[in-house]
Amino acid sequence: AQSVTQPDIHITVSEGASLELRCNYSYGATPYLFWYVQSPGQGLQLLLKYFSGDTLVQGIKGFEAEFKRSQSSFNLRKPSVHWSDAAEYFCASLPYYGGSQGNLIFGKGTKLSVKP
Amino acid sequence: GAVVSQHPSRVICKSGTSVKIECRSLDFQATTMFWYRQFPKQSLMLMATSNEGSKATYEQGVEKDKFLINHASLTLSTLTVTSAHPEDSSFYICSARRTGGNSPLHFGNGTRLTVT
Numbered sequence: 001a002q003s004v005t006q007p008d009i010h011i012t013v014s015e016g017a018s019l020e021l022r023c024n025y026s027y028g029a030t031p032y033l034f035w036y037v038q039s040p041g042q043g044l045q046l047l048l049k050y051f052s053g054d055t056l057v058q059g060i061k062g063f064e065a066e067f068k069r070s071q072s073s074f075n076l077r078k079p080s081v082h083w084s085d086a087a088e089y090f091c092a093s094l095p096y097y098g099g100s101q102g103n104l105i106f107g108k109g110t111k112l113s114v115k116p
Numbered sequence: 117g118a119v120v121s122q123h124p125s126r127v128i129c130k131s132g133t134s135v136k137i138e139c140r141s142l143d144f145q146a147t148t149m150f151w152y153r154q155f156p157k158q159s160l161m162l163m164a165t166s167n168e169g170s171k172a173t174y175e176q177g178v179e180k181d182k183f184l185i186n187h188a189s190l191t192l193s194t195l196t197v198t199s200a201h202p203e204d205s206s207f208y209i210c211s212a213r214r215t216g217g218n219s220p221l222h223f224g225n226g227t228r229l230t231v232t
Contacts, residue, residue, distance in 0.1 A: 036160070038221055043150050043162035043175075044211075088221060094154075104154050104207060106223045 002027050004093045006107035013081050014115045021076040021110050023091030032094040033074040035065055039087045050074060061085070086114045119143065120212050122224025129200055129231055137195045137227045139210035145190035146212035154207040166193040190215065200231040
């Protein structure tokens with residue numbers, strides 16, 4: 001079965017430090033890939049997405065993610081974390097099978113805490 | 117671990133009929149559940165926030181009379197697509213979080229609705 005793995009359940013970084021959240025997907029072909037953020041009490045907000053083309057994707061709030069086919073990874077990065085970035089982050093994969101769209105598959109999420 | 121069950125996983129219905137999708141938190145109570153819709157090759161769109169014992173909060177542009185949400189208990193929210201049309205064909209997914217605290221967000225496996 002297809003899956004999305006976020007190995008880190010909880011990460012704590014200091015404000016101003018750099019951040020990398022890991023995401024790996026299991027799928028033979030390249031799926032569509034997404035990163036979402038959820039702040040407390042809010043719905044999911046799309047940070048960025050990768051469909052094709054340039055493997056380095058820029059998103060909102062200063063986030064970027066790099067698709068690496070050889071590693072089946074789509075890690076999310078930010079050079080300098082702000083306290084307001086504390087939230088829960090979800091990686092998601094949308095596989096395609098012979099031109100037909102599969103179901104959206106989410107990782108279990110990584111909770112980010114930011115130290116002052 | 118906590119699980120969110122969404123049923124049915126796939127449904128095909130005729131135009132003009134109504135379809136009910138259930139979202140259950142199996143081993144925890146969830147005051148709030150979220151309903152999303154995913155359009156082909158697009159990211160998720162938040163449709164509404166379902167609150168136990170009160171009216172759902174719909175996002176702008178979502179027809180509340182067409183997408184009826186009922187959150188009658190702390191473990192069950194339902195989305196009913198009324199008078200379905202082919203353009204309602206989509207992937208619908210719910211998510212839920214244990215009431216109180218900073219518990220993880222859990223997703224259902226989604227429902228693929230096809231209206232013929």
